[in-house]
Amino acid sequence: VTPEGFPLAYEVLAGNTADKTTLHGFLKKIEGQYGKAERIWVMDRGIPTEEVLEEMRQSDPPVYYLVGTPKGRLSRYEKALTDRPWHQVRDGVEVKLLPQDNEVYVLAQSRDRVHKERSMRRRQLKRLWKRLQELRGMPLSRDQLLLKLGAAQQQSPSAWRLVHLQVPEGDEPWQFSLRKDRLREVRRREGRYLLRTNLVGRDPAQMWEFYTQLVQVEEAFKTLKGDLTIRPIFHQKEDRIEAHIFMAFMVYALHVTLRRRLRDLAPGLTPRSVLEKFAAVQMIDVHLPTTDGREVILTRYTQPEPELQMLLRQLRLSLPNQPPPRVTARGEVTQ
Structure with a gap:
């Protein structure tokens, strides 16, 4: 895609291809097809390997990348990032920068994402807590209880990590409690992403814009199945x-x-x-019989409502002319 987000090309891979095996071939293919240029590869954390990233850094000229990191990497650098100042890149989005060797780690925090993830976590934890209270009031054998607990875990996997359970071997009642230490850790990391890049010295706002393009491309899959009803x-x-x-x-x-x-x-x-x-504008066919047994077919789109006409003017768009009529003759349609 271009820096503005417009798609330029795509590649189709064979099925059952591991993500981490694709990047090296792509680097060679894109360079051979389009020549050397200052490109920035924006990737999910599962795409590159450390060997390929090192090769990208050592390339001449360097091949730039911006990639997500596993959650464990945030734990490794969390203490070093604590003392770093926040930089506001746009309303509701802040980043911290941590230089490391020939890379920069970017801790991004989105206010909207914090609210979204926190709301999702609360709903899931509330549902799990209610289910655990229901199970505690049921007369279940230990095996039956374990099966139902497994189903509850599958339904609320994220919230499950915040709950501590004790299921004794005998007839003693089982207990569950909230793991407050993990809850505090989860709250602290909600809405935060740790990225790594070799774009040393670049504007943090620009790096954030690059990464949001990856999110937009991923949203394309939902778009094709949802908004575009494919x-x-x-x-x-x-x-x-x-x-x-x-x-x-x-x-x-x-x-x-x-x-x-x-x-x-x-x-x-x-x-x-x-x-x-x-979607309110529809294309219809109007069939008009003639006196000589033929039929005139008028293909027409419905006239837009005033609100839609105003939107068309705002977007500087105009509807095409109505199609010309068609006339049937001996079972065939002619213009």
């Missing part, structure tokens, strides 16, 4: 798979273009809300 299709032939992905890529490119246009001309609106408004 249902799953299970192809068997490779050329059909390629064609389907190409069409999905083109649709996503249009979706990104709409999002950028809304940002410039109608801030506050999302592509989803606009698509919902445009």
Whole structure:
């Protein structure tokens, strides 16, 4: 994608391909196809290996990257990051920078993400706590209890790590309690991401924008299945798979273009809300019989409501002309 988020190209991999085995080949392929340039690879934590990252740092010119880190890495650098100052990169988003050798670790904190993750954690913990209280009041054997506890754990995996259970071997009542130390740790890390990059000296706001593009690309998968209502299709032939992905890529490119246009001309609106408004415009066929047994077919789109007309003017868009009529003759349709 471009720095503005517009998609340029995509690659299709064979099934059952491990993520960490793909990056090295991609680096060579992109360089061979498009030449050497100052590119920035934004990746999830499961994509690169330490060997490939070292190769990217030692490359001439260096290949820049911005990658997420495992949660355990935050524990390693949490103490060193404590004394670092926060830098505000935009409203509600702050970062801390920690130089390490030829890299910089970026601790990002999003206020919106804090609220979202905290709300999700509270709902899950409340549901789990209620279920545990229900189970404690049931006359269950130990085996039955363990099965139901396993089901509760599967339903609330994140909240499960915040609860301590004691299930004795005998007939003694089982107990559960809140692990307050883990809860404090989880609260402290909610809405925070630890990134690593070799973009030493870059503006923190720019690095945050780069990383949000990865989130937007990941959202594309939800977009294609949700906002754009592209249902799953299970192809068997490779050329059909390629064609389907190409069409999905083109649709996503249009979706990104709409999002950028809304940002410039109608801030506050999302592509989803606009698509919902445009769904009111429908294409219909009007069939008119003639006296000589033929039929005139008028393909027409419905006229937009005043609210939608105002939106079209705001976005500087205009609907195309109505299609010309078609006339049936001897079972065939002619213009």
